[in-house]
Amino acid sequence: MLSQETINVIKSTVPVLEEHGTQITTVFYEELFKAHPELLNIFNHANQARGKQQTALANAVYAAAVHIDKLEAILPTVVQIAHKHVSLGVKPEHYPVVGEYLLKAIKMVLGDAATPEILKAWEEAYGVIADAFIGVEANMYEENEKKEGGWAFFKDFTVANKVPESDVITSFYLKPADGEHVPDFQPGQYISVRVSIPGEKYMMIRQYSLSKTPSPDMFRISVKKENDNDPDGKVSVYLHEQVKEGDKLEVSAPAGDFTLEGDPDNAITFIAGGVGITPIMSMLETLAEKDPNREVVFLQAARTPAYAAFTEQIHSFQERMPKLTYQTYYEGNRIDETVLKENVNSTSDVYVCGPAGFMEFVITTLYHAGFSKEQIHFEFFGPAADLSKAE
Structure with a gap:
């Protein structure tokens, strides 16, 4: 548990993190890889080159500061990131190294504004957050090894x-x-x-x-x-x-929390853009085998018919699923607000996966139409974009 004094200091840094967060995380990764190039065997080089990882980490640090007095509020994010870490093979010994260079980056970017009091508070806060990740990930690794045919790393x-x-x-x-x-x-x-x-x-x-x-x-x-x-x-x-x-x-081993959930009696809407169809195919095939009478709407977006995958397989599922409605959309006939309004049942559970811009449009449109957070489930490929304002 953090002291109230530490919590107050962390809260006071929120405006600074909002302004300088990405600069801090950019310096952090530069210094980390300079000292520990072996970690480049874990991190996605493309996400580093495009700045995606830096932005994702800045958002995570900012969220931790905002919610430092009630960290349970970011537990879903912790679990989602922990799934990614377990899938990448992140180990407990990595966390002290990350903490060291994160504090170093804060000091390098903020200079004299990073007082000993602020650095001490962030050291304590990082320790608590790191312990949470280590504990969650240890349980995940253990569960993976215990499964029949399972393994870790x-x-x-x-x-x-x-x-x-x-x-x-x-x-x-x-x-x-x-x-x-x-x-x-x-x-x-x-x-x-x-x-x-x-x-x-x-x-x-x-x-x-x-x-x-x-x-x-x-x-x-x-x-x-x-x-x-x-x-x-x-x-x-x-x-x-x-x-x-x-x-x-x-x-x-398999990881991730983008899975079928919610009331088994609810209708389901799948909305896939491009290769975002891949996790949804696993869900759809499972429904075809175990719950073929479920009411399902599947909206698939692809650049052209030649780019659209699994269309024949989905049509074959329709033979087994009398309540499966399947529609495809290509350039010039895209999934827009009207399509969503006409095809997405307001009481259904919605599963969305695809390119970031596509997902942000779909999810934002559904939020504005009155869909709740509990109804909308999504998976980003790579570091997640910030959808906190989409609600």
Whole structure:
């Protein structure tokens, strides 16, 4: 527990963090990687290059300061980030290093304004927050290991099959290299894939949604091939162009909290943009198997019909799901406010996944239409954008 004096000091830094937060986190990462380049084996280089990770961390630090007197308010965010950490293989020994360089960055950016009193308060606060993460993540690692076929950190898998799903998306069927079964998971969860790409100094990790309902013998991920010149594209291009059936990949245990929830009697609306369809396919297939009479509306947005994945499979689900309504939208006929108003049941649970701009539009529109936070479930690929003002 933090003292009231420490809480007051942390609260007093909120305006400073609002103004200088991203500058602090930018310096933090620069200094951290300078001293500990081995951590580049964990962090997403593309997110660093684009400033996404710096912004995400700045938002997290700001939220911690705002809610320092009632940290339970940010527990859902802690759990979401903890899932990401477990999927990346973050360990307890990483936290003191991060704390050291975060305090150093605060001092470097704020100069004399970072008084000993402020630095001491943030050191104490960081310790409490780090302990919370370490505890949550330890439980997650333990739960992963206890599952039948489970493990912690990374394990070798063999690419059993590669199947094109559209002009830009290919599915990879992954089987444990040791012949064991895979653990059960919640539809909507993801795994991390860690690769060593020839010519690259550090390993790279990317998180991919599991795009098929759980089965005991394999995982399926469906990967969009990004532009060769896009920093985000290095791993996807490597998987598409160089990884062959029979090759091995390092894979983490399933993680993530974007899963089917809510009242099982409620209608469901799925809204997917581009490769955001991948976690939703796992959810939809599960409903087709276990709850085929559920009222479901599925709105899929893609650049062109050639870019739209899984359309044939979704149509096959319609044969088993009499209350499944499926519509596709392409450039020139996009999902807009009218489409949402006409197709999204005001009492349904809504699941949204896709590019950040697409999701921000959909979620903001639904909030303004009267949908509650409890009704809307979403998953961002990469560091989450700040939707706190969308409500």
